[in-house]
Amino acid sequence: LERDKYENNEVAGVVTGLAWTSVGGDILFIESILSKGKGAMTITGNLGQVMKESATIAMEYIKSNAELLGINPEIFEKYNVHIHVPEGATPKDGPSAGITMLTSLVSLFTQKRVKKSLAMTGEITLRGKVLPVGGIKEKILAAKRARIKEIILSEENRKDVEEIKAEYLKGLTFHYVKEMGEVIELAVTKQSVKNAKKL
Amino acid sequence: LERDKYENNEVAGVVTGLAWTSVGGDILFIESILSKGKGAMTITGNLGQVMKESATIAMEYIKSNAELLGINPEIFEKYNVHIHVPEGATPKDGPSAGITMLTSLVSLFTQKRVKKSLAMTGEITLRGKVLPVGGIKEKILAAKRARIKEIILSEENRKDVEEIKAEYLKGLTFHYVKEMGEVIELAVTKQSVKNAKKL
Amino acid sequence: LERDKYENNEVAGVVTGLAWTSVGGDILFIESILSKGKGAMTITGNLGQVMKESATIAMEYIKSNAELLGINPEIFEKYNVHIHVPEGATPKDGPSAGITMLTSLVSLFTQKRVKKSLAMTGEITLRGKVLPVGGIKEKILAAKRARIKEIILSEENRKDVEEIKAEYLKGLTFHYVKEMGEVIELAVTKQSVKNAKKL
Amino acid sequence: LERDKYENNEVAGVVTGLAWTSVGGDILFIESILSKGKGAMTITGNLGQVMKESATIAMEYIKSNAELLGINPEIFEKYNVHIHVPEGATPKDGPSAGITMLTSLVSLFTQKRVKKSLAMTGEITLRGKVLPVGGIKEKILAAKRARIKEIILSEENRKDVEEIKAEYLKGLTFHYVKEMGEVIELAVTKQSVKNAKKL
Amino acid sequence: LERDKYENNEVAGVVTGLAWTSVGGDILFIESILSKGKGAMTITGNLGQVMKESATIAMEYIKSNAELLGINPEIFEKYNVHIHVPEGATPKDGPSAGITMLTSLVSLFTQKRVKKSLAMTGEITLRGKVLPVGGIKEKILAAKRARIKEIILSEENRKDVEEIKAEYLKGLTFHYVKEMGEVIELAVTKQSVKNAKKL
Amino acid sequence: LERDKYENNEVAGVVTGLAWTSVGGDILFIESILSKGKGAMTITGNLGQVMKESATIAMEYIKSNAELLGINPEIFEKYNVHIHVPEGATPKDGPSAGITMLTSLVSLFTQKRVKKSLAMTGEITLRGKVLPVGGIKEKILAAKRARIKEIILSEENRKDVEEIKAEYLKGLTFHYVKEMGEVIELAVTKQSVKNAKKL
Numbered sequence A, B, C, D, E, F: 001l002e003r004d005k006y007e008n009n010e011v012a013g014v015v016t017g018l019a020w021t022s023v024g025g026d027i028l029f030i031e032s033i034l035s036k037g038k039g040a041m042t043i044t045g046n047l048g049q050v051m052k053e054s055a056t057i058a059m060e061y062i063k064s065n066a067e068l069l070g071i072n073p074e075i076f077e078k079y080n081v082h083i084h085v086p087e088g089a090t091p092k093d094g095p096s097a098g099i100t101m102l103t104s105l106v107s108l109f110t111q112k113r114v115k116k117s118l119a120m121t122g123e124i125t126l127r128g129k130v131l132p133v134g135g136i137k138e139k140i141l142a143a144k145r146a147r148i149k150e151i152i153l154s155e156e157n158r159k160d161v162e163e164i165k166a167e168y169l170k171g172l173t174f175h176y177v178k179e180m181g182e183v184i185e186l187a188v189t190k191q192s193v194k195n196a197k198k199l
């Protein structure tokens, strides 16, 4: 579909992920927004239980490491967070959107832009590790079709990339990470989004 | 059915959508009302999980963008919102009523009339994009039968309309949109509804 | 059954509806009562999800239109409402008890008598329309057996009545309505019930 | 079973009902107790949804008619009520324990003894009617085996008793009622239970 | 298994019950603990709905009869109670652990030791009766294997014991009870547990 | 998988457990973190009901024995706890992670390091016993592959180890325990983690 291409990075909380479905690889967007509230989190997008858990893990990780991430923990009590994964007609599940959700929430709470032309896939843990995921080849092909330039993967997925023919990888830069802190360093810029909210 | 025709626009929160069922296209109404309360949202109409999610997405988008939409955010805490989709005997699901629900809620919170003889169909996202939906041909035929004059669709559904014979489109004006802001611009008038509530 | 006959109108909140089951038409009673509380609503009677939704729609409609209906909105916060549909052994579902539930609640909150020998069937909407329902012929036969004298139906069900042989309709007066306000006008009298509560 | 016999009436809230199962009639006990609390109601006994609804109906009826029943409505907010139907290994359902539950709760809230050697079966409504139930013959045989002397039934079950051979009815007195008030009049004595709580 | 033997009685809230499974009789332990809180009760151990209900019944019975049991009712509001039935891999259900749970909770709230080398099985009721349960022969054999010396059963289970060959009963003392008060009298000693909490 | 190896012990709340699946033994990590809150506990990791119960049992045990464990009970009300078991794509269940969860939470609430190169498996109880679990041989092989040096097991699993060929056990030290206190003594060091939180 024409629609499955990278979009700009002007809005806080929008990050490009990579998905692997029965019909091949695809890109997906993780979106998150804030509204005034008391710390509730809602999750939509026709998601299965494991994918919803990823959002919880990302949120709790950020809350527990707020200081390291430069986020004022009082924000968590003054806003509600809503995380959405278009497209509602497609059921989605699995842990591989973990780092994408983490990046979305960090961008949201810092109101910083996500790096341009970047996509990512990887499972997150509470101790800060990035775990490998499946479908790497199909995801990379989908990223190319969508004009992605850089991809973040778990160090443990390096071997999966090395098995792919070089011609399929042309024009793509890979970042292999072990820790969630590296993902944030790579993906969240120092530049505020347009019309950044003062939290 | 005789009943499936456009109705007037005198009540806040009533918007005409387009649905695609196993027996063809149909129009449907999204209705929403306010009552004094503490910000609860209830949803009825024999709706599936994805369609309920559309209501949540629309509501959270409006809360997060209240200022841009000219809505006083204190309203959200002082009223309960109820969204209903007649007809209760028919199960309904899917994301395609997204822009219709969004328009309904903006009309409700601003107490402004929705434009006359207008129908719409499209999925919404948290970042403000309008995504394409299926069943365009059947939906357009249903709109004509109901005497709709204007239809709002995602820009990405333009190609689906261009494949339809011109004679079926006679008398219909199409608005192709990329952003949810365009939908509201097109659909919600500056004119208050009769007996507008002072919120 | 001998029991399926109209009963008197001395108690607030009791209204006669018409149901259509696999074994033919039947009358049913919608009952509602108030107890001191904080605005909770409970619903019993072995009801399916759609029929429960009708109660929610009726309640929210009344709350949103309290002033027009002459009901002090503070009542809603000081009482709990319980709606029940005897007979518990029979599962019931569908939207057709909507106007019956609406009438029951208006009678309850105003402590006014419901008109004598009256039955009704029709779906309700948040915008105040009364929608047509199925099984009209079977419901009318059941109403006659129960000694009902007047029946309220949606204007859009008029054609269903006109198809029925005149002899089956003898002794029955039909009221065809478009708006929920007409139902209340026809069904709820100005006369307080015996031992009316002071709300 | 030896156990299926009438027991004494020394404890508030214990009432003998009549049940009809796939293996014939049986007696059952409805038990209820109060503990200090804030008005919560819990229900146990391996009960189906309809039987649980009977407890809700009984409770709401009593709350709504507290004054007529001579119960101080402040009690409802200061105590929790627990209703139990032994024997937990047997699933139970249906509306026929309604008047038994009503009687149990009135005895509980007034701390009055239930009449001796009495059993009952009948569905309750919010408007105070007692509706007929099934399995009358089997229930009466079970009542006799359990040495019950008096039975309360809906007036509409009179015909079911009249079809039973006189010899089976010997030693039993029947009370046919139309209204729930009659049940309470017949079943709840003026005599306080031993160690009555001061509510 | 070696593990299925009686253990000491040094901890409050630990009581030995008797279970009957598809593979024969077994002993089980009911454990309960207090933590500071607001009166919540949690139940674990892979339990079915009926067995969970037994915990609710025991708790409500104790709350309602706190004074008779010598328990200060203010304790209930200042602590949370957790009831657990090891072993988590085995699903468990049925009402027969009722008196075991009751004894566990009374020991917990009084911080008194449970009698040594004692096991029990019986259903509880809100009116204080102990009801008979099934599988008596299998349960007794399991009790012997676990070196239990005394067993509490419902009076109505006496006949089940009398049908068992005397040699299987050697070394066991049976207590047949009618009332829950008798269970507590027999099972809960006057001696405080080691390191008794001051509640 | 390369990933299934022991990791360092620098983070509070991370403990290595041993699992037994249909495809053999495996190691798993229990992770837990604190965030400011009001005492809520969330659990993720695609866990079944029994494994979730283990987390509840561990938490309630710690709350009830806070003083013995040297934990200030006020901490429980000021923080939320999140427990996670990677890897989300694998469903997990059973009680055998009980001691691992207990150790994780004690490390978390004391901010002490867990002993290096240690793994464990065993069911926990509210009375402090450690119960045996299955799959010991497979779990030990997995522990060796992951370069674990010490293993904690229930005393009742000693016989399972003694049945394994000595060569498979080379390089492993076993600790057999009866009580949960022994696990904590063995597993949680006196040394604070790097960047320990001041609770």
Ligand SMILES: [Ca+2]
Residues within 6 Å of the ligand: A001, A004, A026, A027
């Ligand atoms: Ca796609």
Ligand SMILES: [Ca+2]
Residues within 6 Å of the ligand: A017, A018, A019, A096, A097, A098, A100, A120, A121, A122
């Ligand atoms: Ca992803």
Ligand SMILES: [Ca+2]
Residues within 6 Å of the ligand: B001, B004, B026, B027
């Ligand atoms: Ca239609």
Ligand SMILES: [Ca+2]
Residues within 6 Å of the ligand: B017, B018, B019, B096, B097, B098, B100, B120, B121, B122
């Ligand atoms: Ca639509």
Ligand SMILES: [Ca+2]
Residues within 6 Å of the ligand: C001, C004, C026, C027
């Ligand atoms: Ca009927």
Ligand SMILES: [Ca+2]
Residues within 6 Å of the ligand: C017, C018, C019, C096, C097, C098, C100, C120, C121, C122
């Ligand atoms: Ca009706």
Ligand SMILES: [Ca+2]
Residues within 6 Å of the ligand: D001, D004, D026, D027
């Ligand atoms: Ca029985």
Ligand SMILES: [Ca+2]
Residues within 6 Å of the ligand: D016, D017, D018, D019, D096, D097, D098, D100, D120, D121, D122
């Ligand atoms: Ca009964």
Ligand SMILES: [Ca+2]
Residues within 6 Å of the ligand: E001, E004, E026, E027
């Ligand atoms: Ca066992």
Ligand SMILES: [Ca+2]
Residues within 6 Å of the ligand: E017, E018, E019, E096, E097, E098, E100, E120, E121, E122
């Ligand atoms: Ca037992």
Ligand SMILES: [Ca+2]
Residues within 6 Å of the ligand: F001, F004, F026, F027
């Ligand atoms: Ca693994």
Ligand SMILES: [Ca+2]
Residues within 6 Å of the ligand: F017, F018, F019, F096, F097, F098, F100, F120, F121, F122
């Ligand atoms: Ca383990």
